Amino acid sequence: MSISPDANLIKEGERKIEWVAQHSPVLNRLRDTILNDGTFQGKRLALCVHLEAKTAYLATILADCGAQVVVTGSNPHSTKDDVCAALASRGITVYAKQDCPREVWEEHLLNTIDTEPEIIIDDGAELVSRLITHRPHLASKVIGSSEQTTTGVIKLRAMEKDGVLPWPAIAANDAMCKHMFDNRYGTGQSAIGAVLSSTNLLMAGRKVVIIGYGWCGRGLARYADGMGARVIVVEVDPVKALEAIADGFRVMNMQEAAREGEFFITATGNIDAIRKEHFEVMQDGALIANAGHYEHEINLQDLSSISVSVQEARPYIKEYRLQDGRRIHVIADGELVNLAAGDGHPVEIIDLTFAVQALSAHYVAKHRDELQPGVYNLPEEIDKNIAKTKLETLGIKLEGLTQKQQQYLNSWRTS
Structure with missing residues (x-):
């Protein structure tokens, strides 16, 4: 009904x-x-x-x-x-x-x-x-x-x-x-904002791993960088990876990044971007959020399988304690973080x-x-x-082309 x-x-x-x-x-x-x-x-x-x-x-x-x-x-x-x-x-x-x-x-x-x-x-x-x-x-x-x-x-x-x-x-x-505005500026601002408000932690100086460097990943990296983070990008596409380097970010594979990162944000549109072998090498206190569409970008079944307990650390945040005592924190159960833990x-x-x-x-x-x-x-x-x-x-009027400029653009002749 x-x-x-x-x-x-x-x-x-x-x-x-x-x-x-x-x-x-x-x-x-x-x-x-x-x-x-x-x-x-x-x-x-x-x-x-x-x-x-x-x-x-x-x-x-x-x-x-x-x-x-x-x-x-x-x-x-x-x-x-x-x-x-x-x-x-x-x-x-x-x-x-x-x-x-x-x-x-x-x-x-x-x-x-x-x-x-x-x-x-x-x-x-x-x-x-x-x-x-x-x-x-x-x-x-x-x-x-x-x-x-x-x-x-x-x-x-x-x-x-x-x-x-x-x-x-x-x-x-x-x-x-x-995609040029929603995926980049919308996701960048709202996802980073949801991470910060739900954790009440400082992003400046942190190693923040952005997984996926499409339009959403670009926005996340840009906003994290603006907050003073040290951004690491994980990407499977060589052109996008090269773009991330040109934008001033470090690029690693996920296994390398899992060892270094402190905050992790997924934006791949795929499954299992973070999985068992990555959880196994993360630092104590690692924090994970998803800015992609589905929660299965983070394999929580894998994380549960190597954890001895799960408890709420803060509203929206679950703490998984591993057998060796390390703690991994997941925001909003891996759901789309900007909406599940924010206003979108x-x-x-x-x-x-x-x-x-x-x-x-x-x-x-x-x-x-x-x-x-x-x-x-x-x-x-x-x-x-x-x-x-x-x-x-916004009250903005664009510049217009002159007749001469229009003729130039529509002609192959040099004079």
Whole structure:
């Protein structure tokens, strides 16, 4: 069943959503200029993203533009009950519960799918993968989808390769206004902030190991460096590793870094980035957090297997004591640290990300008869329009090309 509004929670949830509304100038402007053109009118839209205040505001805007919105959370540990209550009080159907068991979360995802969505806005391909696997008879009703994460885009491309993706899907994560800002600045600030606030420890002078040097890893390394950390990067791609060196960081393999590091933050989008052989050589007091999509970037089963006890050291932090007396600390059980132990990305960053998501959904809905099944990038002109809109809200006017400059750029002649 969808949740019923809890009067005791609604007020706080509304307060959080209103704060987001005040600091989302891009979404606000796009709602008034593009999104309300009737494209969403009457469309059944399923939204599966980390269900906190910023997601709630996106759901509200989509509903204001005529969509029949159903919302669920992409991770129960990032779901906020007060926000869910506020959304339900606004007449939006919500299937979500904070910190619910995994089987209940799975039920919520299927409940959302059973509303027979025509458009899906997804995070980690949670809805898409389950619809294709468990409700294939509903696939023909889907116009298209939009995907927010690197992990989800990897899944979509694998589906496309296997010939099982039945509709057009926009890789929203690959839009410039998403990954260049959300993955880098959003993850960098929010993940480092969550680590610092949950531990109350000093980062300056610490050896901080960043595992993965994609856009998220770059942001983490940059923010850790700004806090005075001595950054070590672990990477499997030789070009990215070389980039990390050029950016001024040390590069090691994981076994070497495990011996030296004091703080470890994963951002790989893969499994087992930290595993048994790494735990076995870590220093006493090592602290581990995950800034990737899933908690399985850290193999906690391996850590438990070599531990003699586990206890709560602080809120959000578990201390694993090994047989030789060493202690290893894990933040938020390896869940996405910036949401499980913090408030997630800054509002202004998600304003850009959700502008990408909203316009991606708008694009597939508007061009439903032109797009074949497969994974698509958001058209460049839409991506740039988001950036232009943001600059306009900041009161910034860009330089323009003169006619002579335009002619020069469009000609191969030297004179």
